Amino acid sequence: MRRIDVARHARRRAEILDAADRCFRRSGLKGSSIADLCAEAGISPGHLYHYFPGKEAIVAELARARLESARDHLEEVTGGGGSVVALLIDEMMTQAHGDRATSAAMLFDVLAESARSPAMADLVRTYHAAMADVLAEILRQGQTAGEIDPALDPRIAASVMVGMIDAAKSLGLRDPAMDDAVRRASFDRLIRSFLNPRAVVVRADAAEIAGD
Amino acid sequence: MRRIDVARHARRRAEILDAADRCFRRSGLKGSSIADLCAEAGISPGHLYHYFPGKEAIVAELARARLESARDHLEEVTGGGGSVVALLIDEMMTQAHGDRATSAAMLFDVLAESARSPAMADLVRTYHAAMADVLAEILRQGQTAGEIDPALDPRIAASVMVGMIDAAKSLGLRDPAMDDAVRRASFDRLIRSFLNPRAVVVRADAAEIAGD
Amino acid sequence: MRRIDVARHARRRAEILDAADRCFRRSGLKGSSIADLCAEAGISPGHLYHYFPGKEAIVAELARARLESARDHLEEVTGGGGSVVALLIDEMMTQAHGDRATSAAMLFDVLAESARSPAMADLVRTYHAAMADVLAEILRQGQTAGEIDPALDPRIAASVMVGMIDAAKSLGLRDPAMDDAVRRASFDRLIRSFLNPRAVVVRADAAEIAGD
Amino acid sequence: MRRIDVARHARRRAEILDAADRCFRRSGLKGSSIADLCAEAGISPGHLYHYFPGKEAIVAELARARLESARDHLEEVTGGGGSVVALLIDEMMTQAHGDRATSAAMLFDVLAESARSPAMADLVRTYHAAMADVLAEILRQGQTAGEIDPALDPRIAASVMVGMIDAAKSLGLRDPAMDDAVRRASFDRLIRSFLNPRAVVVRADAAEIAGD
DNA sequence: TATGAATGAGGCTTCATTCAT
DNA sequence: TATGAATGAAGCCTCATTCAT
Numbered sequence: 001m002r003r004i005d006v007a008r009h010a011r012r013r014a015e016i017l018d019a020a021d022r023c024f025r026r027s028g029l030k031g032s033s034i035a036d037l038c039a040e041a042g043i044s045p046g047h048l049y050h051y052f053p054g055k056e057a058i059v060a061e062l063a064r065a066r067l068e069s070a071r072d073h074l075e076e077v078t079g080g081g082g083s084v085v086a087l088l089i090d091e092m093m094t095q096a097h098g099d100r101a102t103s104a105a106m107l108f109d110v111l112a113e114s115a116r117s118p119a120m121a122d123l124v125r126t127y128h129a130a131m132a133d134v135l136a137e138i139l140r141q142g143q144t145a146g147e148i149d150p151a152l153d154p155r156i157a158a159s160v161m162v163g164m165i166d167a168a169k170s171l172g173l174r175d176p177a178m179d180d181a182v183r184r185a186s187f188d189r190l191i192r193s194f195l196n197p198r199a200v201v202v203r204a205d206a207a208e209i210a211g212d
Numbered sequence: 213m214r215r216i217d218v219a220r221h222a223r224r225r226a227e228i229l230d231a232a233d234r235c236f237r238r239s240g241l242k243g244s245s246i247a248d249l250c251a252e253a254g255i256s257p258g259h260l261y262h263y264f265p266g267k268e269a270i271v272a273e274l275a276r277a278r279l280e281s282a283r284d285h286l287e288e289v290t291g292g293g294g295s296v297v298a299l300l301i302d303e304m305m306t307q308a309h310g311d312r313a314t315s316a317a318m319l320f321d322v323l324a325e326s327a328r329s330p331a332m333a334d335l336v337r338t339y340h341a342a343m344a345d346v347l348a349e350i351l352r353q354g355q356t357a358g359e360i361d362p363a364l365d366p367r368i369a370a371s372v373m374v375g376m377i378d379a380a381k382s383l384g385l386r387d388p389a390m391d392d393a394v395r396r397a398s399f400d401r402l403i404r405s406f407l408n409p410r411a412v413v414v415r416a417d418a419a420e421i422a423g424d
Numbered sequence: 425m426r427r428i429d430v431a432r433h434a435r436r437r438a439e440i441l442d443a444a445d446r447c448f449r450r451s452g453l454k455g456s457s458i459a460d461l462c463a464e465a466g467i468s469p470g471h472l473y474h475y476f477p478g479k480e481a482i483v484a485e486l487a488r489a490r491l492e493s494a495r496d497h498l499e500e501v502t503g504g505g506g507s508v509v510a511l512l513i514d515e516m517m518t519q520a521h522g523d524r525a526t527s528a529a530m531l532f533d534v535l536a537e538s539a540r541s542p543a544m545a546d547l548v549r550t551y552h553a554a555m556a557d558v559l560a561e562i563l564r565q566g567q568t569a570g571e572i573d574p575a576l577d578p579r580i581a582a583s584v585m586v587g588m589i590d591a592a593k594s595l596g597l598r599d600p601a602m603d604d605a606v607r608r609a610s611f612d613r614l615i616r617s618f619l620n621p622r623a624v625v626v627r628a629d630a631a632e633i634a635g636d
Numbered sequence: 637m638r639r640i641d642v643a644r645h646a647r648r649r650a651e652i653l654d655a656a657d658r659c660f661r662r663s664g665l666k667g668s669s670i671a672d673l674c675a676e677a678g679i680s681p682g683h684l685y686h687y688f689p690g691k692e693a694i695v696a697e698l699a700r701a702r703l704e705s706a707r708d709h710l711e712e713v714t715g716g717g718g719s720v721v722a723l724l725i726d727e728m729m730t731q732a733h734g735d736r737a738t739s740a741a742m743l744f745d746v747l748a749e750s751a752r753s754p755a756m757a758d759l760v761r762t763y764h765a766a767m768a769d770v771l772a773e774i775l776r777q778g779q780t781a782g783e784i785d786p787a788l789d790p791r792i793a794a795s796v797m798v799g800m801i802d803a804a805k806s807l808g809l810r811d812p813a814m815d816d817a818v819r820r821a822s823f824d825r826l827i828r829s830f831l832n833p834r835a836v837v838v839r840a841d842a843a844e845i846a847g848d
Numbered sequence: 849t850a851t852g853a854a855t856g857a858g859g860c861t862t863c864a865t866t867c868a869t
Numbered sequence: 870t871a872t873g874a875a876t877g878a879a880g881c882c883t884c885a886t887t888c889a890t
Contacts, residue, residue: 005873012874028324030242034860044876049861105327108320111385115317116240121385128386159387160398166382167375173323173333174340174378175371186372193405197416200409220849246885256851258887267885432870452752454666458864468872470866479864529751532744535809536664539741545809552810583811584822590806591799597747597757598764598802599795610796617829621836628833641852648853670881680855685882 013051016041017065020058025102029059029109060123063110067127074134084142085195088135088161089188092168093180101176104169111166132158139195148195157195164191225263228253229277232270237314241271241321272335275322279339286346296354297407300347300373301400304380313388316381323378344370351407360407369407376403437475440465441489444482449526453483453533484547487534491551498558508566509619512559512585513612516592525600528593535590556582563619572619581619588615649687652677653701656694661738665695665745696759699746703763710770720778721831724771724797725824728804737812740805747802768794775831784831793831800827 019041023032034055038045052058077091114124135158142148168187171178193200231253235244246267250257264270289303326336347370354360380399383390405412443465447456458479462469476482501515538548559582566572592611595602617624655677659668670691674681688694713727750760771794778784804823807814829836 008874026328028242028328030240031328033858035858043874045860046862046877047875050874055860101327105324108324108327111382112240112317112320112324114385115313116238116243124386125388132387156390156394156398159383159390160379160402162386163379163383166386167372167379170323170378170382171371171375173326174336174374175344176337178368178371182368186368190372190402190406193409193412194402197405197409197412200405201413204409217849224849245883247883257885258852259850261886262849429870436870450752452666452748454664455752457862459862469864470873471871473865474870525751529748532748535806536741536744536748538809539737539744540662540664540667548810549812556811580814580818580822583807583814584803584826586810587803587807590810591796591803594747594802594806595795595799597750598760598798599768600761602792602795606792610792614796614826614830617833617836618826621829621833621840624829624833625837644853669879671879679853681881682856682883683854686853691881 009051016043016048016051017058017062020062021066021106024059024062024109025106028105029113056119059113060119063120063123064127066106066110067123067131071127071131071134074131074138084138084145084147085192088138088195089184089191092161092165092187092191093184100169100172104173107166107169128159128162131162134158135161142195147199149198152195160194161191221263224255228255228260228263229270229274232274233278233318236271236274236321237318240317241325271325272331275332275335276339278318278322279335279343283339283342283346286343286350296350296357296359297404300350300407301396301403304373304377304399304403305396313385316385319378319381340371340374343374346370347373354407359411361410364407372406373403433475436467440467440472440475441482441486444486445490445530448483448486448533449530452529453537483537484543487544487547488551490530490534491547491555495551495554495558498555498562508562508569508571509616512562512619513608513615516585516589516611516615517608525597528597531590531593552583552586555586558582559585566619571623573622576619584618585615645687652679652684652687653694653698656698657702657742660695660698660745661742664741665749692755695749696755699756699759700763702742703759703767707763707767707770710767710774720774720781720783721828724774725820725827728797728801728823728827729820737809740809743802743805764795764798767798770794771797778831783835785834788831796830797827 016037020032020037023036023040026032027036034048035045037055037058038048041048052061074091077087110120110124114120132155136154139148139152139154139157139161143150143152143154164187168183171183189200228249232244232249235248235252238244239248246257246260249270250260253260264273286303289299322332322336326332344367348366351360351364351366351369351373355362355364355366376399380395383395401412440461444456444461447460447464450456451460458469458472461482462472465472476485498515501511534544534548538544556579560578563572563576563578563581563585567574567576567578588611592607595607613624652673656668656673659672659676662668663672670684671681673691673694674684677684688697710727713723746756746760750756768791772790775784775788775790775793775797779786779788779790800823804819807819825836
């Protein structure tokens with residue numbers, strides 16, 4: 001008698017998560033009420049509990065989904081060839097764009113919450129490690145290709161790179177007036193000179209000699 | 213009598229703000245109730261409204277106070293001599309330490325809120341600008357002293373430095389297991405090679421020649 | 425096919441009632457939700473309404489079933505020979521044992537509800553009368569056998585006996601630490617001396633003379 | 637500035653407890669909502685939480701108050717002289733009267749809850765012990781006065797007496813049509829023959845000889 | 849200045865019940 | 870017969886804020 005069952009359930013769940021995502025971006029984690037989520041999802045307050053055991057579970061699942069998709073995206077990007085460093089910087093600027101402010105807001109909400117909720121802290125640590133692992137692999141490729149200073153510990157540098165992505169987001173909020181070209185140039189220099197200071201110097205010298 | 217009252221009033225206000233600060237660090241902006249603040253400050257709920265028109269005002273004033281004190285601290289530190297770059301890095305590590313997690317949590321709460329509340333956004337922008345101005349002055353001194361690449365725009369670099377402080381905080385939450393020496397070395401390299409890649413390379417070469 | 429369906433229906437109903445019984449014992453009348461009953465019975469919430477018009481009907485039917493089975497049990501026990509008084513006391517201790525606490529809890533829930541709901545009050549009165557009628561017949565047999573004071577009104581004494589069964593249950597909750605042998609001895613004396621004080625005295629005298 | 641303070645607070649608390657008592661008698665423990673209590677007490681829903689941390693606390697305090705007052709009442713009654721057994725029976729009938737049904741309902745609600753909630757079980761056990769201690773003292777006096785069989789363990793008999801009070805309540809609900817004189821006579825015989833079977837027999841003999 | 853009583857809206861969650869399939 | 874999606878009222882509790890004292 002039941003047929004679609006699982007698919008339908010999963011679809012509904014996803015819809016609710018989407019609605020929750022919109023609410024959380026708009027009003028923050030604590031600023032969004034269950035009633036808000038339900039209104040956004042177009043369901044009744046009671047019905048939400050057929051899909052999730054509570055608000056915390058929704059937050060956790062959404063946070064996990066976002067962190068996971070960030071990692072997946074990184075993994076996917078890795079496949080192509082080309083300059084690893086350029087790729088990294090592109091990635092960073094991309095992360096800082098899009099629904100820039102709201103995306104950053106939710107990330108910072110999650111980070112703030114991770115300082116208070118052990119469960120959220122676990123989530124954040126786990127997915128940070130996963131992202132850093134993916135990035136470390138990219139960095140190792142860059143070292144093999146001679147693009148990146150071989151003396152750098154890839155895993156530690158990867159962790160720092162994630163910090164740079166956060167920095168890009170924080171600057172997006174702190175200094176939204178900054179010109180995008182300037183922003184990109186700054187992070188370009190920041191990342192390049194961290195990953196391979198020698199290349200930066202050489203390039204600068206070449207430019208100088210060329211009469212820049 | 214007038215003067216004493218004014219002083220008393222100001223003192224009380226400061227006490228309440230301190231209490232609020234403790235609460236907000238502990239439980240977050242939305243997670244702290246007026247009752248919590250009052251309990252922490254040792255006053256009655258009604259009385260709190262003699263000092264502040266509402267919770268939002270407390271949050272705003274506290275945020276302002278914190279941003280202002282961060283700027284003041286920077287300004288104060290500037291006075292001494294010594295290596296400007298080393299000073300910057302020390303400053304960054306200091307910021308990342310202390311009640312590290314709780315301090316970061318409140319900053320991220322404020323940043324997240326700034327994506328939603330125009331008033332908070334103004335506050336964040338204004339004080340970011342103030343901090344960046346102070347930092348820019350330090351960087352200029354470094355350029356005069358030959359420590360920092362003179363090609364760098366001091367004001368833009370200053371903005372990036374603030375982003376690095378945020379990055380240090382975010383990494384403190386994302387990767388708390390990272391060794392402090394490693395963390396310091398990473399940020400040392402990050403900042404030094406951003407501000408003066410040539411110096412980093414030269415120093416590395418010297419170390420190599422010395423047979424490291 | 426008709427017959428099978430009817431049997432199936434009855435069987436299902438009984439299963440649901442059993443599940444409800446377990447829930448009600450565990451969590452109380454108001455403490456058990458329809459969802460709980462369904463989970464325990466292994467059916468869906470919607471389906472339950474094919475068998476019962478609502479929760480109240482389940483409670484009523486279950487109460488009736490329990491009171492009825494108590495009466496049936498008494499009736500059944502009556503058949504055998506032997507001392508009627510001993511049989512009564514055994515019955516009382518048996519009632520007080522088993523899933524003692526949970527069984528008592530449900531009885532008291534029903535009694536309490538009977539003070540509020542006229543329908544429940546009717547049920548309780550009706551089945552009390554039925555039980556007392558059965559017990560009265562036992563007592564009459566005891567009087568014929570000379571075991572019980574013939575001056576006692578059997579129907580009234582029967583009502584009191586039911587009260588004693590309730591007392592045994594209440595003491596089980598009020599004083600669970602009381603030793604079972606002590607409990608039995610107490611109720612033994614209570615019942616025997618109520619039903620036939622002379623026999624108790626004579627027995628005591630005999631014991632004394634024997635040099636106890 | 638505050639003056640009445642404590643007295644006012646205590647008065648309000650008592651008023652709320654009274655209102656709660658009325659609600660619980662009327663609709664049962666689980667059947668009374670916080671909104672009901674507040675409406676009955678004439679306060680707003682939120683305000684109740686200035687006096688009690690939650691519903692459970694109200695239930696517990698009310699249960700405690702009732703059990704305590706029952707014990708105090710017993711203690712008070714003890715003071716007078718006269719036949720201890722008569723006093724006990726009077727007490728029992730009194731307990732069974734008054735707002736009989738509602739009082740019994742609340743007791744049974746509490747007993748039922750004690751089978752599920754450890755906290756309530758503790759309360760019930762504690763106050764049962766207290767009541768039984770008081771009763772035991774009365775029984776000891778009766779033994780000294782020669783009214784009660786000296787072979788009886790007073791503490792155990794006291795526990796059984798409490799069970800009899802419960803039985804009186806249960807019979808009030810099960811068989812409300814029973815004539816009060818009959819009810820009294822039954823419990824009179826029950827208690828007297830339990831506490832001193834010999835006296836009952838002697839009295840019966842005397843009555844018989846007198847030509848009853 | 850200072851208290852804490854008081855409010856009522858709103859938060860999260862549970863529930864008995866109905867409905868489409 | 871059987872499911873489980875769906876509802877919306879209600880339950881307990883918290884909150885920012887106001888008011889009488």
